[in-house]
Amino acid sequence: xxxxxxxxxxxxxxxANVEGALLALEQHRDLxxxxxxxxxxxxxxxxxxxxxxxxxxxxxxxxxxxxEDKPTDAIRLKRESSMMKAISMLRKExxxxxxxxxxxxxxxxxxxxLRIGRIRGIRRPAxxxxxxxxxxxxxxxxxxxxxxxxxxxxxxxxxxxxxxYLKNVYGIASPRVALLxxxxxxEKGDDLRKKAYPMLKACADxxxxxxxxxxxxxxxxxxxxVCDGFSGNVLIKTTEGTALELLKKLKKDIxxxxxxxxxxxxxxxxxxxxxxxxxxxxxxxxxxxxCEKTVVKGHGSSDAKAVSICIDxxxxxxxxxxxxxxxxxxxxxxxxxxxNGNSK
Amino acid sequence: xxxxxxxxxxxxxxxANVEGALLALEQHRDLxxxxxxxxxxxxxxxxxxxxxxxxxxxxxxxxxxxxEDKPTDAIRLKRESSMMKAISMLRKExxxxxxxxxxxxxxxxxxxxLRIGRIRGIRRPAxxxxxxxxxxxxxxxxxxxxxxxxxxxxxxxxxxxxxxYLKNVYGIASPRVALLxxxxxxEKGDDLRKKAYPMLKACADxxxxxxxxxxxxxxxxxxxxVCDGFSGNVLIKTTEGTALELLKKLKKDIxxxxxxxxxxxxxxxxxxxxxxxxxxxxxxxxxxxxCEKTVVKGHGSSDAKAVSICIDxxxxxxxxxxxxxxxxxxxxxxxxxxxNGNSK
Numbered sequence: 001x002x003x004x005x006x007x008x009x010x011x012x013x014x015x016a017n018v019e020g021a022l023l024a025l026e027q028h029r030d031l032x033x034x035x036x037x038x039x040x041x042x043x044x045x046x047x048x049x050x051x052x053x054x055x056x057x058x059x060x061x062x063x064x065x066x067x068e069d070k071p072t073d074a075i076r077l078k079r080e081s082s083m084m085k086a087i088s089m090l091r092k093e094x095x096x097x098x099x100x101x102x103x104x105x106x107x108x109x110x111x112x113x114l115r116i117g118r119i120r121g122i123r124r125p126a127x128x129x130x131x132x133x134x135x136x137x138x139x140x141x142x143x144x145x146x147x148x149x150x151x152x153x154x155x156x157x158x159x160x161x162x163x164x165y166l167k168n169v170y171g172i173a174s175p176r177v178a179l180l181x182x183x184x185x186x187e188k189g190d191d192l193r194k195k196a197y198p199m200l201k202a203c204a205d206x207x208x209x210x211x212x213x214x215x216x217x218x219x220x221x222x223x224x225x226v227c228d229g230f231s232g233n234v235l236i237k238t239t240e241g242t243a244l245e246l247l248k249k250l251k252k253d254i255x256x257x258x259x260x261x262x263x264x265x266x267x268x269x270x271x272x273x274x275x276x277x278x279x280x281x282x283x284x285x286x287x288x289x290x291c292e293k294t295v296v297k298g299h300g301s302s303d304a305k306a307v308s309i310c311i312d313x314x315x316x317x318x319x320x321x322x323x324x325x326x327x328x329x330x331x332x333x334x335x336x337x338x339x340n341g342n343s344k
Numbered sequence: 345x346x347x348x349x350x351x352x353x354x355x356x357x358x359x360a361n362v363e364g365a366l367l368a369l370e371q372h373r374d375l376x377x378x379x380x381x382x383x384x385x386x387x388x389x390x391x392x393x394x395x396x397x398x399x400x401x402x403x404x405x406x407x408x409x410x411x412e413d414k415p416t417d418a419i420r421l422k423r424e425s426s427m428m429k430a431i432s433m434l435r436k437e438x439x440x441x442x443x444x445x446x447x448x449x450x451x452x453x454x455x456x457x458l459r460i461g462r463i464r465g466i467r468r469p470a471x472x473x474x475x476x477x478x479x480x481x482x483x484x485x486x487x488x489x490x491x492x493x494x495x496x497x498x499x500x501x502x503x504x505x506x507x508x509y510l511k512n513v514y515g516i517a518s519p520r521v522a523l524l525x526x527x528x529x530x531e532k533g534d535d536l537r538k539k540a541y542p543m544l545k546a547c548a549d550x551x552x553x554x555x556x557x558x559x560x561x562x563x564x565x566x567x568x569x570v571c572d573g574f575s576g577n578v579l580i581k582t583t584e585g586t587a588l589e590l591l592k593k594l595k596k597d598i599x600x601x602x603x604x605x606x607x608x609x610x611x612x613x614x615x616x617x618x619x620x621x622x623x624x625x626x627x628x629x630x631x632x633x634x635c636e637k638t639v640v641k642g643h644g645s646s647d648a649k650a651v652s653i654c655i656d657x658x659x660x661x662x663x664x665x666x667x668x669x670x671x672x673x674x675x676x677x678x679x680x681x682x683x684n685g686n687s688k
Contacts, residue, residue: 148534190492215585233526238582241559263610
């Protein structure tokens, strides 16, 4: 199994990416990695970390794509960047299974969509990050920001690719799919949701359980939530933001009284566990579903552990037979007018 | 000052509504209230609570609008309901300042829009609930669910009416207005956001500070966030849901170890304060902005205290000169084609 790690573009790049790569190699005996980026810097990092094995290959890429670069320009003009080199190798070389990147999101989506190619029938790839639920499980959110202007059919496709992902990579036999909405009743929502609801309900290849209000995201009642990229982005970032702000407030308030400090000392281990529980880095990156090959987008602020989890996700995804399953499900739902769905 | 309280339709109606009415009377010496609903039941409630004053008038309304009723049907067919009686009295009687209801949201929006009338230039009224920020302030979210399919112009109007509300009712001199988006850069977002951004920026009557990512909602950096009703609903309910789930989890985890229980005992007061801090009932209802008269929608699960806070909001709103200010601001931004804006 061979995976490429784009080592530049994240907030803690390249240190976190290189260290994360080494962690992943320890975890998977049959894994070898290609690191893209400034070769001199990468070699120095590997030396610093004491690596001398032969499971890492370095590919020199002197340029870096940043959030300032317009995605389409980045693809066209920064061919020598660590991200574009990674994507172009993934496209050309059949023995490479996937790419992990912590770089600019827009450029990565554009590069994956235009250079890697999509699964037949999929118009746009979609992100599917995972969040922890209160009963110890996980819930996927698809899409979390790749596509902000979408159609009801794209919501259906997100339900199909998200279900296949949770089934193949996380072993959830029949993922319970919900449609993010402003109420649970079937007739609720805007035009998009009203049109998508009956399509989701009619699809035999997914386990659609109805509408979900956002306050139930972490309840454990759902495995996958489908939504447009705009409200999915709001959903994910509000959850992260509220949890972080609350924990920050607790921490601050503890210091206002001696008895609170004493109490917190007794509860220190528990508070650390809560912090770990809500740390989204521990749940991997956003897998970009719908591409012909695996692309995992790590959070820009990923540390070494987070990068290693992203590599682990790419490893597990590539091992599955997910894409064939998705194609079959899409063929079942396709209407006659959809046959050119992939051409747009 | 005379305000109507719709006493049926909420989860804890009519008890919470009647008790909340009495709390509000204690708070405001110059306030008198009209309660709508089943007169016998209401009279029994007042007797049970020991009220014998002359500042409450009962108006008999035997029907109840529920969440099951289609809003347009509710207006047409349930004229004898507590909500429709309240709205129709508000419309007809000039000395009544506002209505507070904890009943069905859809019916209330429809009734307010079609029966009360809107401020000249406003196409659709919008909700503006408040949330607590981490630095002890508040932040308004407009709209949180009244309008799910909207235009860039409606976002601008929401910024204007929300600003006027925060200024007149909460004394915030120049409310910092942000546009909810998936990134802070000005070119981010879907078609709606891309069109709304320059309109918000060009408006001299508001203090537009740019895009906001949802994770910063509680940061205290913004006073008002404008968004479509769909993502605003997601924003509000995710914040409430995450906070509640986290506090629930903390509570559960405390019982797993004796030292945690001991620690929690020392911190009991602090935990109670955190719970109070995140209890959305303490921040009042969702005011429906853009109507010619005041309509406050309390949460369906409102208790007596929450109802009294809603009445207090209606009291303060009506005291202001908000609507004149809004009309002036709208006139400044109106393009020639908008002159019939109110006719739709």
